Amino acid sequence: MAVALHGWHPGEVAIQRHLGFADAVSDSWPIVARSMPDQHRLFHTSNLNFIPVTAIDKHGRPWASIMAGPGGEIGFVTSPSRQTLSIVASLWDGDPILETVAAWMKDSGIYETDNHLIAGLGIEFSTRRRNKFAGRIDDIHPLGTRIFDLKSINCPKYINVRKLVPFAHARPKIIYQVEHLQPSQRLPQDLVDFILNADTIFVGSIYKSQKSTASQFPSHAGMNARGGLPGFLRVSPSDGRTIVLPDYSGNRFVSSLGNIEATGLVGFTIVSFTTGDVLYMTGTAKNIIGQEALKIMKKHAAITVMQVSGFTFVKDALPLRQQAGTSVERSPYSPKVKYLVEESGEGSSENADYKAVLDSAVQLSENLAVFKFKVPPHKGSKRLEIRPGQAVVLDFMDWIGPPKYQHMSNAKPSLINDDRIRTWTVSSAHEDGEASWFELTMRELKNGAVTGALFDILRQSNTQYGTPITPRKPVVAEVVGITGDFYLRQNNVNALWVAGGIGITPFLSMLSALSTRNRSGGCDSITLALATKEPALMVDLLRPLLAHLASDIRIVIDIFTHVNGFQLPEDITQRESQRLFIHHGRIPAEYWIKTAENKNVLICGPGGFGDSATEGLQAAGVSLERIQREGFY
Structure with missing residues (x-):
């Protein structure tokens, strides 16, 4: 059989051009090899408990099948030659490969059609190692696969690491099996939930050659894996x-997308590694790029959309399970989940019509500043409401532009797929209805794309700390949404607020809100425990807020710092209802016992700080029900 070593096939070229990759990968097709190196043969025969493969049904539709060794053990694959894999698989009712096997046996092996194309993906979840192969089924006594090409360069960066072990007690049972889904039919809701909880999908595809180009681009199957956050x-x-599958930045070969571009067909299979349940789906598919994609999936400009035409769901099928007591290590490259425009919640923000325009900025220290944004009114938009302590989600893509392409960035994985969307807690208070402006007290992150660009505005102005500046050029961001249930309630406050460094931000907003509230009866009592490396700066932030608090709001502020010799400024007001204390060192365990009794606790700060505070509070007898932690923005 001819080998596709004469260039990328027309479908691959088309999608590479759509994505702007054509020039970058035009000469990369020689990585497709005629035979397997010995290390790949050893990998498939000695490392794998299962192999996802692409099977073609009698209607020419691709499915992603699962081949596993008996009992889930390694060693079900052998390699008689550098071009052959022999697989002794444990198959179960409902797996699509059974139709291929049945057709072969019926026709005594003379069934030489595209239905006997096969492709597989050797994937080792514990190491993120993977290698692809593709070819034809040569025999089924046992099943044999003749390799005609091997794609040895792959993109493992979105694989979620997990430890899989054999599970010999699987009892497969078909729950749903629909060969042809009618136009008015929907997937059962339990399968929709199954899909939405998935963090891995196996993608089966096929390229069907034309007679005029068959010698150059022979028909072949493809198998791939995609991963992300659940x-x-x-x-x-x-x-x-x-089903909408987002395309993440990879090696730019886009072979699976190329097959879909050429045939409009795809197979999706999802496996639960905790229960062994397997969902097989096949259907028509289309790659959608650019503005048309953004009309379907919020903030994601490259997607594959599949219309399911058939599906099978088998419970307790895979003879492997995630090892008890182990957890999944999420890929650091996986971007945040994007939602469909038609979905409720984050995916279709009611605030999407609002723009935030940078009005002014004040630099407080080398890496801390306050940025004030105005929100121009937008006809037809709902009111922009921000509760004290909530966060705003801003999209700076139009201002900064997309990141330069990188395949890998081990030093900072977040650079890959950076959508320029950031979330900050709002430090100003807006309790009087619609917010026409807001402030963000922001720390610059090292090599941060967005914070770096904002702080560059301050550096270019060359003004002294504390001096407001206005940007020379417009800085406009889209308001994606307002988020967070960590906010000040309307009832009387009896709380312990715990802040680590810039984690003070939501409490600045809450203090500002308390100073403007119309209060009737009751007494607010607050203790603020603040751990900081910048005590002078934090006192300066707190000073104007304390000055405007009503005298019947009782507040104690304990500042913990390692800065030697720091003393409170002499001119700071010390009312009877307000007390500030400086403590040297970390917050001690006994502090929680003295301060947390009968108080609701709010914690905001870096993960390690929040963990330590939570553990200390629990040791002091505070139940988790009384502790609320904020995501650290």
Whole structure:
């Protein structure tokens, strides 16, 4: 059989051009090899408990099948030659490869059609290692696979690491099996939930050659894996059968997308590694790029949309399970989950019409500043409401532009797929209805794309700390949404606020809100425990807020710092209802016993700080029900 070593096939070229990759990968097709190196043969025969493979049904539709060794043990694959893999697989009712096997046996092996194309992906989840192969089934006594090409360069960066072990007690049972889904039918809701909880999907595809180009680009199958955070796959709520798979930055070969571009067909299979349940789906598919994609998936400009035409769901099928007591190590490259425009919640923010325009900025220290944004009114938009302590989600893509392409960035994985969307806690208070402006007290992150660009405005102005500046050029961001349930309630406050460094931000907003509230009866009592490396700066932030607090609001502020010799400024007001104390060192364990009794606790700060505070509070007898932690923005 001819080998596709004469260039990328027309579908691959088309999608590479759509994505702007064509020139970058035009000469990369020689990585497709005619045979397997010995290390790849050893990998498939000695490392793998299962192999996802692409099977073609009698209707020419690709499915992602699962081949596993008996009992889930390693060693079910052998390699008689550098071009052959022999697989002794444990198959179960409902797996699509059974149809291929049955057709072969019926026709005594003379069934030489595209239905006997096969492709597989050797994937080792514990190491993120993976290698692809593709070819034809040569025999089924046992099943043999003749390799005609091997794609040895792959992109493992979105694989979620997990430890899988054999599970010999699987009892497969078909729950759903629909060969042809009718146009009015939806996927059952339990399968929709299954899809939305997935963090891994196996993608089966096929390229069908034309007679005129068959010698140059022979028909072949493809198999790939895609990973992300749970929820990265979305299902259309309106029809319950359209699945949207976001395309993440990879090696730019886009072979699976190229096959889809050429045939409009795809197979998706999802496996639960905790229960062994397997969902097989096949259907029509389309790659959508640019503005048309943004109309479907919020903030993601490259997607594959599948219309399910058939599916099978088998419970307790995979003879492997995630090892008890182990956790999944999420890929640091996986971007945040994006939602469909038609979905409720984050995916279709009610605030998407609002723009935030930078009005002024004040630099407080080398890496801390306050940025004030104005929000121009927008006809038809709902009111922009921000509760004290909530955060705003801003999209700076139009201002900064997309990141330069990188395949890998081990030093900072977040650079890959950076959508320029950031979340900050709002430090100003807005309790009088619509917010026409807001302030962000922001710390610059080392090599931060967005904070770096904002702080560059301050550096270019060359003004002294504390002096407001206005930007020379417009800085405009889209308001994606307002988020967070960590906010000041309307009832009387009896709370312990715990802040680590810039984690003071939501409490600045809450103090500002308390100073403007119309209060009737009751007494607010607050203790603020603040751990900081910048005590003088924090006191300066607190000073004007304390000055405006009503005298019947009782507040104690304990500042913990390692800065030697720091003393409170002599001119700071010390009312009877307000007390500030400086403590040297960390917050001690006994502090929680003295301060947390009968108080609701709010914690905001870096993860390690929040963990330590939570553990100390629990040791002091504070139940988790009384502790609320904020995501650290």
